[in-house]
Amino acid sequence: MKAIGVLALIGCVVTVIESKIYSRCKLAKIFSRAGLDNYRGFSLGNWICMAYYESHYNTTAQTVLEDGSIDYGIFQINSYTWCRTEKQQQKNHCHVACSALITDDLTDAIICAKKIVKETEGMNYWQGWKKYCEGRDLSEWKKGCDVS
Numbered sequence: 207m208k209a210i211g212v213l214a215l216i217g218c219v220v221t222v223i224e225s226k227i228y229s230r231c232k233l234a235k236i237f238s239r240a241g242l243d244n245y246r247g248f249s250l251g252n253w254i255c256m257a258y259y260e261s262h263y264n265t266t267a268q269t270v271l272e273d274g275s276i277d278y279g280i281f282q283i284n285s286y287t288w289c290r291t292e293k294q295q296q297k298n299h300c301h302v303a304c305s306a307l308i309t310d311d312l313t314d315a316i317i318c319a320k321k322i323v324k325e326t327e328g329m330n331y332w333q334g335w336k337k338y339c340e341g342r343d344l345s346e347w348k349k350g351c352d353v354s
């Protein structure tokens with residue numbers, strides 16, 4: 207019994223640390239179900255393209271910036287304004303712990319991304335999107351995926 211308990215515990219810890227890379231179509235499905243397709247006029251392709259260039263679909267991606275703030279997760283959401291860490295609690299516009307933005311469950315990250323698009327009036331927040339996705343034909347990004 208004890209051994210099984212320990213194994214189960216190790217299993218949990220490994221699951222938490224392991225980074226998850228979503229496939230393009232799996233993301234398309236999750237994004238679509240979460241209402242991102244055409245959210246504020248941005249088609250599904252915009253979101254899939256943006257997530258690719260921001261994180262390569264890596265849910266645990268973290269990038270430390272020069273000012274000491276950190277970009278978190280699949281959408282590389284920044285701790286300075288949008289989420290809270292132990293050191294940085296003031297702005298937290300998404301009312302969420304930054305650690306909740308690097309889990310396999312994308313619910314919080316999607317809610318926060320929607321808020322960013324709403325508050326900043328568009329997707330310009332994401333450099334990857336501006337550079338590689340904005341104004342392009344993005345239909346390829348959902349090609350072959352089981353989404354309408």
Ligand SMILES: *[C@@H]1O[C@H](CO)[C@@H](O)[C@H](O)[C@H]1NC(C)=O
Binds near residue numbers: 227268
């Ligand atoms: C995903 O991001 C984490 C954190 O930055 C990194 O340690 C891991 O190697 C990345 N995974 C892949 C497959 O790139």
